[in-house]
Structure formats: C-alpha cells, structure tokens
Amino acid sequence: MSQATTRHETFAQLKGKLLLVGCGSIGQAVLPLILRHLDVSPDRITIVTADSRGRDVAAELGITFIEQAVTRENYRDLLGSHLSAGDFFLNLSVDVSSVDMMLLAREKGALYLDTVVEPWGGAYFDPSLTPSERSNYALRESMLALRRELGKGPTAVSAQGANPGMVSQLLKEALLIVARDTGTSHTQPTTREGWADLARALGLKAVHIAERDTQVSNTPKRVGEFVNTWSIDGFVSEGCQPAEMGWGTHEKGLPHDGARHPMGCDAAIYLNRPGASTRVRTWTPKAGPIIGFLITHNEAISIADYYTVREGEKVVYRPTSHYAYHPCDAAVLSVHELQGNGWQQQPEQRLMMEEIVSGIDELGVLLMGHAKGAFWYGSQLSIEEARELAPHNSATSLQVAAGVLGGMVWAIENPAEGIVEADELDHVRVLEVMRNYLGPVTGAYSDWTPLDRRGVLFSEDIDQDDPWQFKNIRVL
Ligand code: NAD
Numbered sequence: 001m002s003q004a005t006t007r008h009e010t011f012a013q014l015k016g017k018l019l020l021v022g023c024g025s026i027g028q029a030v031l032p033l034i035l036r037h038l039d040v041s042p043d044r045i046t047i048v049t050a051d052s053r054g055r056d057v058a059a060e061l062g063i064t065f066i067e068q069a070v071t072r073e074n075y076r077d078l079l080g081s082h083l084s085a086g087d088f089f090l091n092l093s094v095d096v097s098s099v100d101m102m103l104l105a106r107e108k109g110a111l112y113l114d115t116v117v118e119p120w121g122g123a124y125f126d127p128s129l130t131p132s133e134r135s136n137y138a139l140r141e142s143m144l145a146l147r148r149e150l151g152k153g154p155t156a157v158s159a160q161g162a163n164p165g166m167v168s169q170l171l172k173e174a175l176l177i178v179a180r181d182t183g184t185s186h187t188q189p190t191t192r193e194g195w196a197d198l199a200r201a202l203g204l205k206a207v208h209i210a211e212r213d214t215q216v217s218n219t220p221k222r223v224g225e226f227v228n229t230w231s232i233d234g235f236v237s238e239g240c241q242p243a244e245m246g247w248g249t250h251e252k253g254l255p256h257d258g259a260r261h262p263m264g265c266d267a268a269i270y271l272n273r274p275g276a277s278t279r280v281r282t283w284t285p286k287a288g289p290i291i292g293f294l295i296t297h298n299e300a301i302s303i304a305d306y307y308t309v310r311e312g313e314k315v316v317y318r319p320t321s322h323y324a325y326h327p328c329d330a331a332v333l334s335v336h337e338l339q340g341n342g343w344q345q346q347p348e349q350r351l352m353m354e355e356i357v358s359g360i361d362e363l364g365v366l367l368m369g370h371a372k373g374a375f376w377y378g379s380q381l382s383i384e385e386a387r388e389l390a391p392h393n394s395a396t397s398l399q400v401a402a403g404v405l406g407g408m409v410w411a412i413e414n415p416a417e418g419i420v421e422a423d424e425l426d427h428v429r430v431l432e433v434m435r436n437y438l439g440p441v442t443g444a445y446s447d448w449t450p451l452d453r454r455g456v457l458f459s460e461d462i463d464q465d466d467p468w469q470f471k472n473i474r475v476l
Contacts, residue, residue, distance in 0.1 A: 011405070011433050012412040014038040016086035016110070018045045019079065021070060021101070022093025023054030025230050025351055026115065026161065026404070029397035030092065031061060032390050033405045033437065038412070046082050049093065057392055070096045072120055076104065085109030085154075088408065094233050095121030099142050102156045102419060109154055111411045115161030115404060116234070117143050117298055124237040131242040131272055132261050136296045141264040147419035155417040160407030160425070162363060162399040163209045163323065164299035166379070166434055169406070169427035170441075171207065171303065171365045174377035177443055178202055182371040192424070196307045200317040205250045205369025205468040207303060207321040208280075210376060212287040213328040215359030215383055215395060217352050220330070225348040226338065227330035229361070229396040232349040235295075235327070239276030239335065240343055244268055244296035246304020248320035250369070251470055252463070267305035267318060270296075274343065275323075276335050279475040282324035284362045285376055285444035289452065291475055292324035293335065299323075299422065306423040320470055324366075328352070328359070353394055356383045360439075361395040369468040374446045381439035389437050402437035406430035 018040055020027055027049070034040060042062035047054065050069035058065040070078060070093065079101075083089055089105040091098060091114040098117045105112035117139040124134060132138060143158050159165060172189075175198055179186055184202055189195040213229055221227045228235055247269045254260075257272045271278060275295040282292050300322040309317035326332070330352070337346065364378015381395040390398060410425045411417075435441060449467035461476075463469040 008036045010039045011037045012409040014040040014088055014412060016084070016088060017082065018088045018090060019082045020045065020047045020090045020092065021049065021079065021096060022091065023047050023049040023058065023065070024092070025353065025397050026400050027092040028054045028057045028392045029390070030401040030404045031057060031063070032392060033401050034408070035061065037405060037433075038408065048079060048082070072097075072100070075100065079104060080108065083108035083110045087111070088411075090404070090408070092404070094118060094231060094237070098158070099146050102143070102146060102158075105156055106150055106153055111154055111415060112156035113160055113404065113407050113411055114158065115165060115400065116159055124241060131270060132259070134241055135244055135261070135270050136241065136298050137244060137261050137264060137268050137270065137301050140298055140301055143419065144265075150418060152416060152418040155411040155415050156419045157407045157411050157425070158419055158421050159298040159302070160422045161403045163211070164297055164302065165403035165407065165422045166399065167209050167299055167363070167365050168303060168422035169425065169430045169434070170377050171367075172427040173431060174365055174367055174375060174443065175199060175202065175204070177377065178367060178370050178372065178375050192306055196309045196317065199307045199319060200309050202370045204319050204367055205248060206470075206473070207319050208282045208324040208366040208368070209297065209299060209322070210282040210284050210324050210366040211292065211361070211363040212284045212290055212326045213331075213359070213361045213396060214287070215328045215352065215356045215361065216330070217355040218357055219355060221333050222348070223337070224346050225350055226334040226346045227328075227350045227352060228334065229328050229331070229352050229356070229394050230400070232351060235331070236338065236345050238295050238297070239293070239338075240274050241296045242270040243273060243275040243278035243294040244270045244300055245294065245322035245470070246300050246318065246320060248304070249315060249318045250466070250468065251320060255470065255474070265305050267308060268301040277339055280322070280324045280473050281450040281475060282473070283366060283374060283376065283446055283448045284364065285442065285446075286360070286362050286380060287326070289448055290326045292326045295323050295325050297323045302421050302423050356394055359383055359395070361399060363399055372445050374448055375443060376446065377443040379438040379441050385439045395439070398437050402434040405437070406433040409433045
C-alpha cells in the first residue's frame, strides 16, 4: 500500500500510559506508528534506555527520555513507578530479561510485548553455560514456565516483531493459500490442533524463514567494523548462540553435530556450532536460490511446537523449521570478519539507516514438501517505500515495527489472555494492521529444491529420494 492510501486510523485505543524500554533501531522505528494508530499522546509515553540513541527522536516527538540502564538490581524501582493497571510495557531492549519484565508487568496489571525472549546481559557468551543452556530453546522454556505459573491475566505477547512475529501470521495465511491451490479439503482451523492437522494434511515437511536483505549504502564496510540494518549487538549475540531448528518427523537422522535438549517440549534440536557459521540453502522470489545463515530464532522452535500432531503421547507429525538469513551484503562481510577473529566483536559498529541508498528486505516463509513443491509468502518492502510510509525507518526496521504494532493492537483488544506467542494471535487481525507497512505482500511457487546444483556435485552425502531432508538443505 503506498503512502497515499495508508490509513492513519486508530486501530486500538491505549487508555493508560506507555513505557518503552530500549530506544535503538526498533524503538525509534515503532514510535511514529504507535502515535498514529493507538490514540496515545506523547505526554503519556516514557522511554527508559541505556544510551542516548533515540534522544533526538524522543525530543522531536515530545516524549520523556530517561537514559539509565535497566539492571537486575534496579528494574523494580526504575520501571515499577512507571507502570500500573491498564498501562502498556513495550520491551525493545537488549540485555534485559524478558521473563523478569513479564513478571513485573503482571504484578502491575500492565499489558506487555517484546520481540525476542531476551536474557540478562552476558548470558549469550557465558562460558559456564552449556550450548543447550545458551539456546533460544532454553529461553523459550523459561518463558513457558512463567506462563504455566501465572496462568491467565493481563496479556503479555512474547516475541512479536517480524521474525519472530509476523512470519507466524504469514505462515497461517500461506497454509490456507497452499490448501486452496492444491485442492486440499479442510475446515478453517480455529485451534492449534486444527492448524497442525492442516499442515500435516498438506504434507508440509519444512518451513524456512527465508530472508534476503539487499539494502546497501554508499560507504563500504571498513575493516574492524560490523555493519547491519538492525541491532548489531542483537545479531552478534544470536549468531554466537548454537544453530537451532525445529526438528521434523520426516527427518531420517540427526546431523552429526546435532543434539536434543535434556528438558522441555522436545520440538527442536541444536547444533554444536554457532549459527553464524552454519549455512543453509533456501529460496526467495526476487533473489532466487541463495545461501543463508542458520541463525537461531525463537520462531524456529515455537512454529515446530505449534504445528506438532500427537496421537496420545506420541508425536506423529512435525515440520522442520528454521531461519535461513542472508543479511545485507555488508553484514555478510562483517560475519566473515567476526568468525575470522574468533567471534571477538569488531571495535566499531555501524547501523545503516539514513545512509541506505537502495535495496529491499525480502522476508517471508518458505513452505516445502507439499504437492506444489515450494511456496514463499512474505513482504518485499523496499527502502524507498519504507521511507514513504514512516520516518526513522529502513525496510528491515519497518517490518519489525509493523509486527510490534500488530501485536500491540491484538493485546489491547484481547487484554486478559496471559502470556501468548506469535503463533497464537489472530493472524487475520494482526496482518490487517501490519499490511499498512509491509509493502508488497506476495506469494510465489517454485520448482526449486536444495538439490538444484547444476551438476556441480562432488562426493556430497545427499538424499536424492527426499529433497527436503535437512542434510540437503545444509551447506557442509
Ligand atoms: P539496538 O541495538 O538498536 O537497540 C537496543 C536498545 O536497547 C538501545 O536503545 C539500548 O540503549 C537499549 N539497552 C541496552 N541495554 C539496556 C539496558 N540494560 N536497559 C535498558 N535499555 C538497554 O537493537 P534493536 O535493533 O532496536 O533491537 C531491539 C530488540 O529487538 C533486540 O532484542 C532485538 O533482538 C529485537 N529484534 C527483534 C526483531 C524481530 O523481528 N522479532 C527484529 C529486530 C530486532
């Protein structure tokens, strides 16, 4: 939708105050959308954040800006005074525990949303933790434990940005499209079990969160600099976690370096290596066949868990799901340099925003193994359109901000659901809100498989019988 037709309508009324923790690329990106669509005036918003980034945006918008890092020791005093029943706590920070923030929001009777299940600072690199303990699987399990403990209450949306977030809503719409196009008879799913049954009926074997970011600036990456289109700290942290994926029932064997977790839902496995050094084959409509990093993400696990079919205790169906991320070219070079340097982060960071001169963020879900082969469904937002749609944004940040806005609207409209994940939101309503900021949302079928290698095969261990085995997807 172009700016001319963008509706600045009120999607939901936020009656209380808004506390925003963290004001980096995503915090700044979402503020204009919140002011446009949630009927909240700047004087009811407070930002608490660890550095001065976003101070100018807050000043421009008339929002109170408190520059102070949230810590384990101070968070109750620092944040508690800004929260009461009916308020909204939006957590867009790094290094601040999502689970502790969710608990605080619950105690205060406030609604809550974050875009990732984040631990307190240091956990991603803590050498005393096992790879399993440093995983997103473990972080998600800690969130699920709190959910079981707290039960229903003020809504707290866990991990709702673009991915995790929007992609879970896109996946539901994509499943319905594939069902229609393959003539698969089904009833409209209304429960988790119903959605999982549909995925199984379609023969869905694997889901990639397939992303190709082509945004570039005129300033090349310098030696000793990490360049990206969103949080560099966030990307480096998740890139240094073990690669993780939801592990499907069609997979014939664990990878040689794969392992199951000793506790929890058992929907996912991890590899004994960082995601930023694990590469996978994938496909997006504009880029075609590409190689992405298998960076661990919350949605890889939540999707696999959500789409699990059980007969009694026995798991009889589950798709493999994971991220396959080709970041902007400067970030690929940055990751290469980071790995070469033994994962010691470069001294300089450059988060590209105003300097981007062209490119799109092609971000969607790739559904594989059904009767029509592969189907990608997602957003192809360009930098030009993103700038037309909202200030303080790149294509990447606006997709995330749209997911945050969609999730906030859902939380305000459904205020007593307790802790919920992106897969559980009403995808129709959330997509209706998000579509205003996603640029073209398109679907494309492809006959691509990970076995398409122009005959350039060496003595690789591939499975010709089932192209969608993870061993074919992975680049060894
Ligand atoms: P960023 O690095 O640009 O900004 C992080 C912000 O957190 C900064 O304002 C910083 O001051 C603040 N911060 C750091 N430590 C803090 C502390 N102790 N107390 C308070 N504030 C603190 O990051 P970003 O790109 O804006 O991303 C924000 C979060 O959103 C990250 O957790 C990131 O992983 C997540 N994210 C999710 C998605 C998604 O699609 N789900 C996409 C992008 C980013």
